[in-house]
Amino acid sequence: xxxxxxxxxxxxxxxxxxxxxxxxxxxxxxxxxxxxxxxxxxxxxxxxxxxxxxxxxxxxxxxxxxxxxxxxxxxxxxxxxxxxxxxxxxxxxxxxxxxxxxxxxxxxxxxxxxxxxxxxxxxxxxxxxxxxxxxxxxxxxxxxxxxxxxxxxxxxxxxxxxxxxxxxxxxxxxxxxxxxxxxxxxxxxxxxxxxxxxxxxxxxxxxxxxxxxxxxxxxxxxxxxxxxxxxxxxxxxxxxxxxxxxxxxxxxxxxxx
Ligand SMILES: [Zn+2]
Ligand SMILES: [Zn+2]
Ligand SMILES: [Zn+2]
Numbered sequence: 001x002x003x004x005x006x007x008x009x010x011x012x013x014x015x016x017x018x019x020x021x022x023x024x025x026x027x028x029x030x031x032x033x034x035x036x037x038x039x040x041x042x043x044x045x046x047x048x049x050x051x052x053x054x055x056x057x058x059x060x061x062x063x064x065x066x067x068x069x070x071x072x073x074x075x076x077x078x079x080x081x082x083x084x085x086x087x088x089x090x091x092x093x094x095x096x097x098x099x100x101x102x103x104x105x106x107x108x109x110x111x112x113x114x115x116x117x118x119x120x121x122x123x124x125x126x127x128x129x130x131x132x133x134x135x136x137x138x139x140x141x142x143x144x145x146x147x148x149x150x151x152x153x154x155x156x157x158x159x160x161x162x163x164x165x166x167x168x169x170x171x172x173x174x175x176x177x178x179x180x181x182x183x184x185x186x187x188x189x190x191x192x193x194x195x196x197x198x199x200x201x202x203x204x205x206x207x208x209x210x211x212x213x214x215x216x217x218x219x220x221x222x223x224x225x226x227x228x229x230x231x232x233x234x235x236x237x238x239x240x241x242x243x244x245x246x247x248x249x250x251x252x253x254x255x256x257x
Contacts, residue, residue, distance in 0.1 A: 001038050001165060001187075001252055004057040006222040006244040007031025008193060008201075009077035011053070014226055021226040028230035028245035032057060033077045034169050034223050036189070038162055040254055044068060044141035048160060048167060054081030060247075065092065068140040071100035072169055073157035074107030082112055085127045095128035097140070101147075101158055102133055134158065144255040148182060149175035153200035161185065165252035166216075169223050172202050174210065185216045187252045189244060192221035194228060204228065204237075211241055220244040 005011075012031040013022035021029050033051035040046070044067040051057065066088045072078055085096055100108065108129075109116045115126040132138070137146045148159035150171035159168035159178070164186040168174070171191050174182075182188075190211060193201035201223065202210065211219045219241045224233075234243050 001036055001162075001167075001189075001250045002061055003189070003220070003222070003244045003246060003248040003250075004035040004037055004061065005032030005051055005053055005246055006224060006248075007033055007246075008223050008225045009033065009075070010225075012224070012226045017226060019226055021229045024229060026230055027247075028243070030246065031224060032246055035078075036167055037061065037063060038143075038165075038254070040141075040143050040256075043256065044143050046070060046140055046143065046145075046162075048072065049078040049169075050081040050084065051077060052080040054084040058084070058087075066096055069096055069098045070145065070158075070160055071098065071104050071108070072159065072167075073152060073155065074100075074104040074111075075152075075170065076111075078170070079104075079108055079111065082108065082115070082129075083127050085129075086125050089125070089128040095130040097130045097132060099132045099134050099138065099140075099145075101156075103156070104158075105131060105133060139257050142257045144257055146181055148178045150178060151175060155200070163252065163254035165189075165250070165254070170201065172198065172200055172206070179214070182214050185214060187218045187220075187250055188214060188216040189220045189222050191223045192228075193223055194225045196227070204233070208238060208241060212238075216240075218250070220248065220250070 032053040035049045035051045038046040146161040151173040192204045192207035222244045
Protein backbone atom coordinates (compact mmCIF):
# COMPACT_ATOMS: atom_id res chain seq x y z
CA UNK A 1 0.00 0.00 0.00
CA UNK A 2 1.36 3.38 -0.97
CA UNK A 3 0.00 6.66 0.39
CA UNK A 4 -0.43 8.86 -2.69
CA UNK A 5 -1.67 11.79 -0.63
CA UNK A 6 -2.43 12.40 3.03
CA UNK A 7 -3.51 16.04 2.93
CA UNK A 8 -6.88 17.59 3.59
CA UNK A 9 -9.02 18.98 0.77
CA UNK A 10 -6.86 22.09 0.27
CA UNK A 11 -3.59 20.16 0.27
CA UNK A 12 -0.48 21.28 2.15
CA UNK A 13 1.04 23.79 1.54
CA UNK A 14 -2.17 25.76 1.20
CA UNK A 15 -2.38 28.44 -1.46
CA UNK A 16 -1.23 31.76 0.01
CA UNK A 17 -0.23 30.48 3.46
CA UNK A 18 3.06 31.44 5.12
CA UNK A 19 2.77 29.25 8.24
CA UNK A 20 5.72 27.14 9.38
CA UNK A 21 4.26 23.89 8.03
CA UNK A 22 3.32 25.34 4.63
CA UNK A 23 6.86 26.78 4.37
CA UNK A 24 8.55 23.66 5.76
CA UNK A 25 11.39 22.09 3.81
CA UNK A 26 10.60 18.64 5.26
CA UNK A 27 9.11 16.70 2.31
CA UNK A 28 6.77 14.95 4.76
CA UNK A 29 5.02 18.31 5.26
CA UNK A 30 3.97 18.41 1.60
CA UNK A 31 0.62 16.64 1.29
CA UNK A 32 -1.40 16.02 -1.84
CA UNK A 33 -5.09 15.21 -1.66
CA UNK A 34 -6.02 11.94 0.06
CA UNK A 35 -5.63 8.65 -1.79
CA UNK A 36 -3.86 5.31 -1.60
CA UNK A 37 -2.97 2.61 -4.08
CA UNK A 38 -3.00 -1.06 -3.09
CA UNK A 39 -0.71 -3.14 -5.27
CA UNK A 40 -1.24 -6.89 -5.00
CA UNK A 41 1.41 -8.53 -7.20
CA UNK A 42 -0.06 -11.00 -9.67
CA UNK A 43 -3.62 -9.90 -8.90
CA UNK A 44 -4.52 -6.22 -9.04
CA UNK A 45 -3.52 -2.61 -8.62
CA UNK A 46 -6.40 -0.95 -6.79
CA UNK A 47 -6.70 2.82 -6.52
CA UNK A 48 -8.78 4.30 -3.70
CA UNK A 49 -10.32 7.64 -4.81
CA UNK A 50 -9.37 9.86 -7.75
CA UNK A 51 -8.09 13.11 -6.29
CA UNK A 52 -7.48 16.41 -8.12
CA UNK A 53 -3.79 15.42 -7.82
CA UNK A 54 -4.19 12.02 -9.49
CA UNK A 55 -2.06 12.84 -12.52
CA UNK A 56 0.83 14.03 -10.36
CA UNK A 57 0.43 11.05 -8.01
CA UNK A 58 0.47 8.58 -10.90
CA UNK A 59 3.57 10.17 -12.41
CA UNK A 60 5.42 10.37 -9.09
CA UNK A 61 4.78 6.70 -8.31
CA UNK A 62 4.91 5.50 -11.94
CA UNK A 63 1.51 3.79 -11.69
CA UNK A 64 1.28 1.94 -15.00
CA UNK A 65 -2.00 0.09 -14.45
CA UNK A 66 -5.23 0.53 -12.54
CA UNK A 67 -7.36 -2.61 -12.35
CA UNK A 68 -10.08 -1.06 -10.21
CA UNK A 69 -11.00 2.14 -8.42
CA UNK A 70 -12.80 2.23 -5.08
CA UNK A 71 -14.53 5.43 -4.01
CA UNK A 72 -14.92 6.30 -0.34
CA UNK A 73 -17.44 9.12 -0.93
CA UNK A 74 -18.28 11.87 -3.38
CA UNK A 75 -16.46 14.91 -1.99
CA UNK A 76 -14.44 16.92 -4.49
CA UNK A 77 -11.05 16.08 -2.98
CA UNK A 78 -11.81 12.37 -3.57
CA UNK A 79 -13.37 12.35 -7.05
CA UNK A 80 -12.25 15.35 -9.11
CA UNK A 81 -9.37 13.51 -10.79
CA UNK A 82 -11.66 10.96 -12.43
CA UNK A 83 -11.03 12.46 -15.86
CA UNK A 84 -7.35 11.42 -15.54
CA UNK A 85 -8.29 7.77 -15.95
CA UNK A 86 -8.65 8.41 -19.71
CA UNK A 87 -4.94 7.59 -19.92
CA UNK A 88 -5.51 4.18 -18.28
CA UNK A 89 -8.54 3.57 -20.52
CA UNK A 90 -6.24 4.10 -23.47
CA UNK A 91 -3.33 2.01 -22.18
CA UNK A 92 -5.56 -0.84 -21.00
CA UNK A 93 -7.98 -0.70 -23.91
CA UNK A 94 -11.24 -0.43 -22.02
CA UNK A 95 -13.26 0.95 -19.13
CA UNK A 96 -12.02 0.65 -15.53
CA UNK A 97 -14.20 -1.16 -12.99
CA UNK A 98 -15.17 1.40 -10.34
CA UNK A 99 -16.86 0.57 -7.04
CA UNK A 100 -18.86 3.08 -4.98
CA UNK A 101 -22.03 3.20 -2.93
CA UNK A 102 -25.26 4.49 -4.48
CA UNK A 103 -25.01 7.98 -3.03
CA UNK A 104 -21.47 8.39 -4.33
CA UNK A 105 -22.53 7.23 -7.79
CA UNK A 106 -25.27 9.87 -7.79
CA UNK A 107 -22.62 12.53 -7.12
CA UNK A 108 -20.14 11.18 -9.67
CA UNK A 109 -22.81 10.94 -12.40
CA UNK A 110 -23.83 14.53 -11.68
CA UNK A 111 -20.33 16.04 -11.47
CA UNK A 112 -19.04 14.04 -14.46
CA UNK A 113 -22.27 14.10 -16.46
CA UNK A 114 -20.28 14.37 -19.72
CA UNK A 115 -18.89 10.89 -19.05
CA UNK A 116 -22.32 9.33 -18.59
CA UNK A 117 -24.65 11.19 -20.99
CA UNK A 118 -23.98 8.90 -23.95
CA UNK A 119 -23.37 11.83 -26.30
CA UNK A 120 -20.73 11.11 -28.92
CA UNK A 121 -18.08 13.84 -28.78
CA UNK A 122 -15.57 14.89 -31.39
CA UNK A 123 -12.00 15.20 -30.20
CA UNK A 124 -11.12 14.57 -26.56
CA UNK A 125 -12.47 11.44 -24.98
CA UNK A 126 -14.28 10.94 -21.70
CA UNK A 127 -13.28 8.74 -18.78
CA UNK A 128 -14.68 5.25 -19.32
CA UNK A 129 -16.08 3.75 -16.16
CA UNK A 130 -17.60 0.35 -15.52
CA UNK A 131 -19.88 1.18 -12.57
CA UNK A 132 -20.39 -1.27 -9.71
CA UNK A 133 -22.56 -0.37 -6.74
CA UNK A 134 -21.18 -1.61 -3.45
CA UNK A 135 -23.72 -3.54 -1.38
CA UNK A 136 -21.41 -5.75 0.66
CA UNK A 137 -17.98 -7.40 0.47
CA UNK A 138 -16.63 -7.95 -3.03
CA UNK A 139 -13.45 -8.99 -4.80
CA UNK A 140 -11.18 -7.33 -7.37
CA UNK A 141 -9.32 -9.96 -9.41
CA UNK A 142 -9.61 -12.23 -6.38
CA UNK A 143 -8.52 -9.60 -3.82
CA UNK A 144 -11.18 -9.43 -1.13
CA UNK A 145 -12.47 -6.00 -0.14
CA UNK A 146 -14.72 -5.41 2.86
CA UNK A 147 -16.54 -2.05 2.90
CA UNK A 148 -16.54 -0.50 6.39
CA UNK A 149 -19.42 1.92 7.10
CA UNK A 150 -18.34 5.28 8.53
CA UNK A 151 -19.94 8.58 9.40
CA UNK A 152 -18.53 11.81 7.91
CA UNK A 153 -20.65 14.25 9.87
CA UNK A 154 -24.21 13.35 8.85
CA UNK A 155 -23.04 11.67 5.65
CA UNK A 156 -22.61 7.91 5.53
CA UNK A 157 -19.52 6.78 3.63
CA UNK A 158 -17.14 3.86 3.28
CA UNK A 159 -13.75 2.79 4.49
CA UNK A 160 -12.20 -0.35 3.05
CA UNK A 161 -10.55 -3.38 4.62
CA UNK A 162 -8.13 -5.52 2.62
CA UNK A 163 -7.18 -8.51 4.77
CA UNK A 164 -5.00 -7.22 7.61
CA UNK A 165 -5.09 -3.62 6.40
CA UNK A 166 -7.85 -0.99 6.60
CA UNK A 167 -8.15 2.52 5.18
CA UNK A 168 -10.61 4.81 6.96
CA UNK A 169 -10.40 8.37 5.68
CA UNK A 170 -12.88 11.25 6.14
CA UNK A 171 -14.79 10.22 9.24
CA UNK A 172 -15.62 11.46 12.69
CA UNK A 173 -17.43 8.31 13.83
CA UNK A 174 -17.43 4.63 13.01
CA UNK A 175 -20.81 3.01 12.37
CA UNK A 176 -21.75 0.52 15.08
CA UNK A 177 -21.22 -2.43 12.73
CA UNK A 178 -17.76 -1.20 11.70
CA UNK A 179 -16.02 -2.31 14.90
CA UNK A 180 -16.64 -6.01 14.29
CA UNK A 181 -15.57 -5.63 10.66
CA UNK A 182 -12.23 -4.25 11.87
CA UNK A 183 -11.46 -7.01 14.36
CA UNK A 184 -7.94 -8.32 13.93
CA UNK A 185 -6.74 -5.50 11.65
CA UNK A 186 -2.96 -5.12 11.92
CA UNK A 187 -2.40 -1.95 9.93
CA UNK A 188 -4.82 0.95 10.05
CA UNK A 189 -4.87 4.30 8.26
CA UNK A 190 -7.31 6.68 9.97
CA UNK A 191 -8.53 10.25 9.46
CA UNK A 192 -7.07 12.86 11.84
CA UNK A 193 -7.64 16.35 10.49
CA UNK A 194 -6.07 18.55 13.19
CA UNK A 195 -6.27 19.19 16.95
CA UNK A 196 -9.22 21.59 16.94
CA UNK A 197 -12.62 19.86 16.80
CA UNK A 198 -14.34 19.58 13.44
CA UNK A 199 -17.89 18.54 12.55
CA UNK A 200 -16.93 15.86 10.00
CA UNK A 201 -13.39 14.68 10.83
CA UNK A 202 -11.62 13.13 13.82
CA UNK A 203 -9.13 15.24 15.73
CA UNK A 204 -5.75 13.69 16.57
CA UNK A 205 -6.92 12.84 20.10
CA UNK A 206 -10.18 11.32 18.84
CA UNK A 207 -8.31 9.26 16.27
CA UNK A 208 -5.86 8.02 18.90
CA UNK A 209 -8.79 6.92 21.09
CA UNK A 210 -10.37 5.01 18.18
CA UNK A 211 -7.00 3.43 17.42
CA UNK A 212 -6.68 2.25 21.01
CA UNK A 213 -10.11 0.62 20.82
CA UNK A 214 -9.43 -1.14 17.48
CA UNK A 215 -6.05 -2.29 18.76
CA UNK A 216 -4.04 -2.59 15.55
CA UNK A 217 -0.28 -2.63 16.22
CA UNK A 218 0.54 -0.24 13.32
CA UNK A 219 -1.46 2.93 12.75
CA UNK A 220 -1.08 5.95 10.49
CA UNK A 221 -3.01 9.22 10.52
CA UNK A 222 -4.15 10.87 7.27
CA UNK A 223 -6.15 13.80 5.82
CA UNK A 224 -4.12 16.34 7.83
CA UNK A 225 -4.26 20.12 7.59
CA UNK A 226 -1.28 22.44 7.91
CA UNK A 227 -1.91 22.55 11.67
CA UNK A 228 -0.01 19.27 12.02
CA UNK A 229 3.69 19.53 11.24
CA UNK A 230 5.15 16.09 10.63
CA UNK A 231 8.08 16.03 13.06
CA UNK A 232 6.43 17.89 15.95
CA UNK A 233 3.18 15.93 15.75
CA UNK A 234 4.87 12.54 15.45
CA UNK A 235 6.94 13.26 18.54
CA UNK A 236 3.82 13.47 20.72
CA UNK A 237 1.92 10.46 19.35
CA UNK A 238 1.71 7.25 21.38
CA UNK A 239 3.71 4.15 20.37
CA UNK A 240 2.33 2.46 17.25
CA UNK A 241 0.77 5.66 15.90
CA UNK A 242 2.46 7.87 13.30
CA UNK A 243 1.46 10.47 10.78
CA UNK A 244 1.31 9.15 7.25
CA UNK A 245 3.27 11.02 4.61
CA UNK A 246 2.99 11.11 0.84
CA UNK A 247 4.97 8.18 -0.52
CA UNK A 248 4.73 6.07 2.64
CA UNK A 249 4.76 2.39 1.65
CA UNK A 250 3.38 -0.24 4.03
CA UNK A 251 3.38 -3.99 3.46
CA UNK A 252 0.26 -5.82 4.52
CA UNK A 253 -1.36 -9.22 4.07
CA UNK A 254 -4.47 -9.17 1.89
CA UNK A 255 -7.11 -11.91 1.52
CA UNK A 256 -7.22 -13.66 -1.85
CA UNK A 257 -10.26 -15.67 -2.94
ZN1 LIG B 1 -0.17 26.91 6.31
ZN1 LIG C 1 -15.00 14.26 2.67
ZN1 LIG D 1 -11.60 14.48 2.12
